[in-house]
Amino acid sequence: QVQLVESGGGLVQTGGSLRLSCAASGRTFGNYAMGWFRQAPGKEREFVASISWTGDTTYIASVKGRFTISRDNAKNTLYLQMNSLKPEDTAVYYCAGRTARNYNSDPRNYDYWGQGTQVTVSS
Numbered sequence: 847q848v849q850l851v852e853s854g855g856g857l858v859q860t861g862g863s864l865r866l867s868c869a870a871s872g873r874t875f876g877n878y879a880m881g882w883f884r885q886a887p888g889k890e891r892e893f894v895a896s897i898s899w900t901g902d903t904t905y906i907a908s909v910k911g912r913f914t915i916s917r918d919n920a921k922n923t924l925y926l927q928m929n930s931l932k933p934e935d936t937a938v939y940y941c942a943g944r945t946a947r948n949y950n951s952d953p954r955n956y957d958y959w960g961q962g963t964q965v966t967v968s969s
Contacts, residue, residue: 848872848958850941855963862931862967868924868941868960876919879944882926883953884937884965891940895926896949904949909935931967938962 854866866882881896895905895915903915914927924941942956950956 848943850943850958850960852939852941852960852963855939855965857966857968858931860932860967860969863927863929864931864965866926866928866939866941866963866965868926870922870924870943870958873943873958874919875922875924875943876917877947879947879949880917880924881942881944881949881951881956882915882924883940883942884935885940885962886937889937891953892937893951893953894939896951897924898949899947902949904951906951928965931965933967933969935965936967937965939965 849871851869877899879898882894885891897903897915912930916925940962941960943958945957
């Protein structure tokens with residue numbers, strides 16, 4: 847059984863930083879792409895960042911230069927380093943895994959999802 851478990855969310859002030867982690871079990875994701883999505887209250891789930899099996903990355907424009915997605919294949923863990931946080935970054939953040947190798951921004955192309963972790967940025 848595949849499980850993705852996020853951690854690292856919390857409450858932070860504007861300009862602060864958080865590092866999200868996503869621990870995978872039941873499947874080795876080193877050969878597959880993974881991604882981060884977020885969903886704010888009353889809004890649709892939104893793509894944040896994705897990383898291919900070779901480490902290539904892509905980001906939504908609003909987080910470029912502030913967020914960094916990375917992976918540690920030895921630990922089967924995905925990360926999202928978030929710096930210079932803004933109130934509009936407030937959302938539940940979800941980790942997702944694909945059964946394909948290339949990064950992708952469409953949530954319909956992800957097969958596995960975590961339960962989410964809350965990130966709240968106060969102004």
